[in-house]
Amino acid sequence: MAIAQSAAAFTSAVRFSRPRHSRAAPSRVAASVATPEPARRLVAAFDPAIPLASAVTPPSGWYTDPDFLRLELDRVFLRGWQAVGHIWQIKNPNDYFTGRLGNVNFVICRDANGKLRAFHNVCRHHASLLACGSGQKSCFQCPYHGWTYGLDGVLLKATRISGIKNFNKNNFGLVPIQVATWGPFVLARFDYGFSQETVDDVVGDEWLGTASDLLSRNGIDTSLPHICRREYIIECNWKVFCDNYLDGGYHVPYAHGNLASGLQLQSYETLTYERVSVQRCESAQAEQNDFDRLGTKAIYAFVYPNFMINRYGPWMDTNLAIPLDAARCKVIFDYFLDKSLLDDQNFIDRSLKDSEQVQMEDIALCEGVQQGLESPVYGVGRYAPSVEMAMHHFHCLLHANLSE
Incomplete structure (x- = not known):
């Protein structure tokens, strides 16, 4: 009966929400987005109260509708802590990097005193982007009209403004964003939930909840040097x-034959926390002198909504999935390695090659699923209760945010 009710809700939702152009880019995200009726119906079509064994997955419109993505950007991505980078990107004073999430362009930097700061990457004069990419700067100078800001956000120079009235440069500094670190990760918050002075005291609890201790005990380590980004x-x-x-x-x-041979898949277990799910698996015993990048166990932590931490053997890698439009995303992989293996270039090259093979296999799977989701014959699916509990947990968290 529960399945029939959910399927009926889906049918009602999809009748009003099947997008004509599934690849339309999201519009500018306002401070608070009113929920369009089709998106509201799509949210309501998923019932998190139905037990996993009886539940159906969210309707395909969750994955194809541009209005639904706009709602996600407002309710999910621009509220709460978001992973945006790692500490090796801003290791030294004057280091900076930039990013974009929805309609928010941001810059993260360390000022001359080594203080971590973050700002909206927008000149207060005529809205030009100030910085791009990453590197080192002693100040941010607008490429449009030369307005110049310190790495503390203060407006240092406003060019050609003789004769301007009612102008106080103290009111035209860069707009700050909350920023903090947890372990090797840089986090930003765009909704101003706390004062900057208190963020370091609460970021772990806010971002990871009770999973923070487990992750700390399993080698999520700031001392692992960064190897590369893809x-x-x-x-x-x-x-x-x-x-x-x-x-x-x-x-x-079915998809990763080489990876499967290195894991004891029967040992897979899943743990769920407030905003985190953790999958753990033991590795197959490697023969002596065999190439072994996986070690004795692997831990895969998903931090809601879009950050993944993989710790295995001497390696840690992270995956950050950033929405670009309703049917396209950018995934950023960062690789970290134990110091003892930094000089073993053969091990590094072979490990990255194996990882690249897994990524290519996953990309083929994901792009095939997207095409299926856009088919008119697909509505909702089912969960495999013995293994897909973390996926269901993810969908329930999304539903809670989107229903606010």
Whole structure:
């Protein structure tokens, strides 16, 4: 009966929400987005109260509708702590990097005194972007008209303003964003939930909840040097990539033959916390002198809404899934390695090659799923209760945010 009710809700929702152009880019995100009726129906079509064994997945419109993505940007991504980078990007004074989330462009930097800061990457004169990419700067000078800001956000110079009236440069500094670190990760918050002076005291509890102790005990370590970054543009909704990550190893024996041979898949277990799910798996015993990048166990932590931390053997890598439009996302991979292996270039190259193979296999899966989601014959699916509990947990968290 519950399944029939949910399917009926989906049918009603999809009648009003099937997008004509699934790849339309999201519009500018306002401070608070009123929920369009089609998106509201899509949210309501998923019932988190139905037990996992009887539940149906969210309707395909969650993955194809541009208005639904706009709602996600407002209710999910621009509220609460978001992973935006790692500490090696801003290791030294004057280091900076930039990013974009929805309609928010931001810059993270360390000022000359080593203080971590973050700002909206927008000149207060005529809205030009101030900085791009990453590197080192002693100040931010607008490439449009030369207005110049310190790395503390203070307006240092406003050019050609003789004769201007009612202007106080103290009111035209860069607009700040809350920023903090947890372990090796840089986090930003765009909704001003706390004063900057208190963020370091609460960020762990806010971001990870009671999972923070488990992650700390499992080698999520600030001392692991950063090796490299790889970025992928994938033709799928950002949640398709997350769902693929959260299926409890369900797809591994079918899609990742080489990876499956290195894992004891029968040992897979899943733990769920407030905003985190953790999948753990033991590795197969490697023969002596064999190449072994996985070590004795692997831990895969998903931090809601879009950040993944993988710790295995001497490696840690992270995956950050950033929505670009309703059917396209960018996934950023960062690789970290134990110091003892930094000089073993052969080990590094072979490990990255194996990882790249897994990514290519996953990209093919995700892009195939997106095409299926856009088919008129697909509505909702089902969960495999023994393995897909983390995916269901993710969907329930989304529903809670989107229903606010």
